[in-house]
Amino acid sequence: MSHIDRRTFIRRSIQTAVATAAVGALPSLDLLALPVHAAVSPPLAVRKGSDIALLVRQTITALGGMQAFVSPGEVVVVKPNIGWDRSVELAANTHPEVVKTLVLLCLEVGAKQVRIFDRTCNDERRCYAQSGIRAAVETIKSDRVSLEYMDRRAYQELEIRGGRAFDRWEFYQPVLEADRLINVPVAKHHSISRLTLGMKNLMGVIGGNRGRMHSNIAEALTDVSSVIHCDLTVIDATRILVANGPQGGRTEDVRNTQTLIASPDIVAADAYATTLFDLKPEDVSTIVAAAKRGLGVMDLKQVRMV
Amino acid sequence: MKVSSWTYARRISQSFCLALFLWLFLQTEYRGIDQLPYPVSLLFRIDPLAALADFLAPGPFNLTLLWPALLVLLLTVVLGRFFCGWVCPLGATLDGCGKLVGRGRRAFSPGWRRVKYYLLIVLSVATLFGVQLLGLFDPLAIFLRSLTLALYPAYNYGLNRAFDFFYEHQTPLVNDAYPLFRDYLMAFHQPVFALGLFTLLIFLAIILLERVEQRFWCKNICPLGGLLGLCSRFALLQRTPKTLCADCRDCDTLCRSGAVSAGSYRRGECLLCMDCTGYCPADRVSFNMKSTPAVGPGVDLERRGVLTALASGVVIAPVVKIGPVVGDQNPYLLRPPGAVAEAEFLQRCVRCAECMKVCIGLALQPALLQAGPVGLWTPLVVPRNGYCEYNCTLCGQVCPTGAIAPLDLPRKKKAVIGWAVFNKDRCLPYAKGIECLVCEEHCPTGEKAIVFEEKEVLVDGELRRLKFPKVVDKLCIGCGICETKCPIEGASAIRVINEGESRRKRLAASTDPYA
Numbered sequence: 001m002s003h004i005d006r007r008t009f010i011r012r013s014i015q016t017a018v019a020t021a022a023v024g025a026l027p028s029l030d031l032l033a034l035p036v037h038a039a040v041s042p043p044l045a046v047r048k049g050s051d052i053a054l055l056v057r058q059t060i061t062a063l064g065g066m067q068a069f070v071s072p073g074e075v076v077v078v079k080p081n082i083g084w085d086r087s088v089e090l091a092a093n094t095h096p097e098v099v100k101t102l103v104l105l106c107l108e109v110g111a112k113q114v115r116i117f118d119r120t121c122n123d124e125r126r127c128y129a130q131s132g133i134r135a136a137v138e139t140i141k142s143d144r145v146s147l148e149y150m151d152r153r154a155y156q157e158l159e160i161r162g163g164r165a166f167d168r169w170e171f172y173q174p175v176l177e178a179d180r181l182i183n184v185p186v187a188k189h190h191s192i193s194r195l196t197l198g199m200k201n202l203m204g205v206i207g208g209n210r211g212r213m214h215s216n217i218a219e220a221l222t223d224v225s226s227v228i229h230c231d232l233t234v235i236d237a238t239r240i241l242v243a244n245g246p247q248g249g250r251t252e253d254v255r256n257t258q259t260l261i262a263s264p265d266i267v268a269a270d271a272y273a274t275t276l277f278d279l280k281p282e283d284v285s286t287i288v289a290a291a292k293r294g295l296g297v298m299d300l301k302q303v304r305m306v
Numbered sequence: 307m308k309v310s311s312w313t314y315a316r317r318i319s320q321s322f323c324l325a326l327f328l329w330l331f332l333q334t335e336y337r338g339i340d341q342l343p344y345p346v347s348l349l350f351r352i353d354p355l356a357a358l359a360d361f362l363a364p365g366p367f368n369l370t371l372l373w374p375a376l377l378v379l380l381l382t383v384v385l386g387r388f389f390c391g392w393v394c395p396l397g398a399t400l401d402g403c404g405k406l407v408g409r410g411r412r413a414f415s416p417g418w419r420r421v422k423y424y425l426l427i428v429l430s431v432a433t434l435f436g437v438q439l440l441g442l443f444d445p446l447a448i449f450l451r452s453l454t455l456a457l458y459p460a461y462n463y464g465l466n467r468a469f470d471f472f473y474e475h476q477t478p479l480v481n482d483a484y485p486l487f488r489d490y491l492m493a494f495h496q497p498v499f500a501l502g503l504f505t506l507l508i509f510l511a512i513i514l515l516e517r518v519e520q521r522f523w524c525k526n527i528c529p530l531g532g533l534l535g536l537c538s539r540f541a542l543l544q545r546t547p548k549t550l551c552a553d554c555r556d557c558d559t560l561c562r563s564g565a566v567s568a569g570s571y572r573r574g575e576c577l578l579c580m581d582c583t584g585y586c587p588a589d590r591v592s593f594n595m596k597s598t599p600a601v602g603p604g605v606d607l608e609r610r611g612v613l614t615a616l617a618s619g620v621v622i623a624p625v626v627k628i629g630p631v632v633g634d635q636n637p638y639l640l641r642p643p644g645a646v647a648e649a650e651f652l653q654r655c656v657r658c659a660e661c662m663k664v665c666i667g668l669a670l671q672p673a674l675l676q677a678g679p680v681g682l683w684t685p686l687v688v689p690r691n692g693y694c695e696y697n698c699t700l701c702g703q704v705c706p707t708g709a710i711a712p713l714d715l716p717r718k719k720k721a722v723i724g725w726a727v728f729n730k731d732r733c734l735p736y737a738k739g740i741e742c743l744v745c746e747e748h749c750p751t752g753e754k755a756i757v758f759e760e761k762e763v764l765v766d767g768e769l770r771r772l773k774f775p776k777v778v779d780k781l782c783i784g785c786g787i788c789e790t791k792c793p794i795e796g797a798s799a800i801r802v803i804n805e806g807e808s809r810r811k812r813l814a815a816s817t818d819p820y821a
Contacts, residue, residue, distance in 0.1 A: 211793025249752030
């Protein structure tokens with residue numbers, strides 16, 4: 001693991017931010033259609049702690065603070081996993097406190113609007129309530145924050161250039177239109193993709209018959225990630241589901257790991273999360289496929305731990 | 307025509323009751339609270355026909371649920387058919403729509419009014435012998451069924467299309483109103499029902515009968531009207547004058563219920579609309595409480611008609627019962643969780659459609675013939691349409707007659723609707739050597755009822771390692787989410803059948819008689 005000093009880190013962060021902003025400012029360039037090329041050595045922050053709000057703040061601070069990802073006046077989508085009608089302790093959904101703290105951080109750096117949603121598997125009304133996320137978001141009491149049910153009319157079919165599993169799919173327009181996307185999965189067991197982490201969580205911003213993706217999950221999720229770029233991936237591993245995922249339902253399948261993983265590189269974040277399950281990044285085919293397509297770094301030796 | 311203040315009072319009462327039942331109808335939906343905060347099925351808890359069905363069904367009478375119906379009967383004994391004139395939402399609808407469709411003034415033979423009593427006798431006797439069809443003719447069930455299965459879905463469909471139009475044309479003001487409508491005035495998910503048109507046609511037919519004669523349904527067919535008419539024979543609220551006056555025939559031509567005729571005033575027919583207190587040119591009509599029941603002409607039933615009705619009722623039950631066991635003929639006859647055994651279920655269910663209205667996942671659908679010839683409009687779980695939410699207990703909460711028992715959450719999670727079965731000719735890993743496992747992903751039981759085995763198989767000459775799902779019967783509760791979410795087109799490759807359902811009686815020691 002290479003270490004850098006604070007000055008270098010700040011300088012690099014500013015350079016990256018300026019470069020990103022400059023590229024994003026070019027109106028003619030269709031960012032969505034381009035594969036996102038991985039940074040050479042992406043930063044990755046991993047922190048442990050039992051005070052979740054503090055844990056989130058420490059982890060994001062390690063990456064240079066939320067200002068490194070969100071600029072004043074921007075519209076931010078925070079995409080937790082709210083997929084299941086399960087209560088907090090069953091670890092099927094992102095912890096509400098993680099979601100809330102990230103939203104607060106976005107507000108603190110001046111985000112114009114923070115939108116939170118997920119395309120749920122159970123009834124969305126039940127999921128939003130049972131997950132505790134509705135209650136947590138409502139305590140923020142800001143008109144800049146909205147927890148929304150996804151609008152069935154707002155899906156747009158896009159061509160996936162270089163798609164291996166699919167060449168077209170429906171994507172959720174508010175995600176495409178947002179300035180920033182913060183992906184906040186919960187780390188869980190999953191029988192087809194082995195684990196469900198950051199890349200799998202992006203299935204919550206696409207339309208269509210999602211079950212069809214299972215036939216070639218690694219390439220399908222890589223196709224999705226090639227269209228949807230996450231500015232920041234924060235993996236909630238405050239508690240993880242190690243069996244009967246992704247829905248769970250038994251406390252005996254939940255491990256209390258008290259960990260948070262964050263990186264602007266979705267592949268790096270996912271790769272690190274495998275270690276919590278005593279797996280290696282190469283055990284999860286999705287991570288391998290995404291790394292091969294250049295969406296991020298899966299070799300944890302090349303990741304810059306901050 | 308002069309309108310008395312009684313008439314205004316009656317109209318206010320009708321409007322209020324109609325509005326109340328419509329409001330309760332809109333509240334019959336999950337709005338973020340697991341226990342419904344209002345008695346949404348109040349309409350059937352005050353329904354004497356629902357109480358009759360419950361009374362004649364096996365087991366003790368459910369007093370805690372149905373005491374309001376007894377109160378209605380008691381009030382009817384004192385006041386007469388106030389329910390028909392002042393409360394009934396179908397009656398209010400008919401009164402309201404009468405102007406719209408045009409009111410007939412054809413003088414029908416008074417003999418027609420006996421039909422409702424005969425119908426009541428047929429239905430009651432059949433119910434007594436175990437075949438309950440009261441719900442098919444219950445005006446309150448007809449009203450709510452029409453709302454649930456036809457009018458409300460159509461209303462939502464119309465609004466959704468309108469909002470879609472403005473959405474596509476980017477009309478900001480209308481678009482901003484959409485969440486408000488969706489959260490309070492519309493169904494969260496567009497309701498989808500197979501029997502919508504059929505149910506609507508019956509509702510329209512009843513309304514169109516207004517063109518023949520005002521309140522044709524209430525006067526001639528409604529078995530609830532018949533029951534309340536029988537109860538009001540000795541009502542203490544009495545009308546003066548007791549017959550048609552010698553110098554005027556207005557009551558004969560204007561009375562909407564045909565209760566006042568030459569020589570008699572039939573209390574059992576009077577809907578207590580009170581219009582006669584207004585239109586009487588001499589202000590002679592008044593209604594007063596008396597301390598002793600007056601003896602007047604009763605129900606003019608013919609002995610021959612009564613005997614025929616009794617005989618028909620007696621015959622219906624055994625003829626229905628000699629039919630084959632429908633659940634064995636149709637493995638997809640699935641009932642909501644908590645439903646009692648099929649025979650008793652059919653005796654209790656009054657086809658009110660409350661459960662179908664409240665079902666959060668649109669899993670419940672009205673049966674046409676799937677539940678046998680007498681199962682019309684009873685609720686079926688149709689998992690390809692929607693699945694039973696694991697943490698939801700709403701259908702048991704709204705059922706007014708205990709056809710679906712109100713289960714608490716831990717018991718509901720153990721209630722077996724049926725077992726899921728794979729069709730290996732269509733299931734992707736089995737049939738095509740393609741990875742899938744969507745069913746396993748969604749299976750909601752804590753320890754999954756769908757598990758998988760990993761096997762190497764030869765697919766098109768190539769060795770593939772695939773995960774093959776299978777169902778663990780002792781864990782499966784038949785919620786049907788696997789059937790809903792199965793990603794293949796058309797019918798699902800995994801379907802829930804009624805084998806293993808909790809409500810079936812079987813040997814205590816074992817589920818398998820041959821084990």
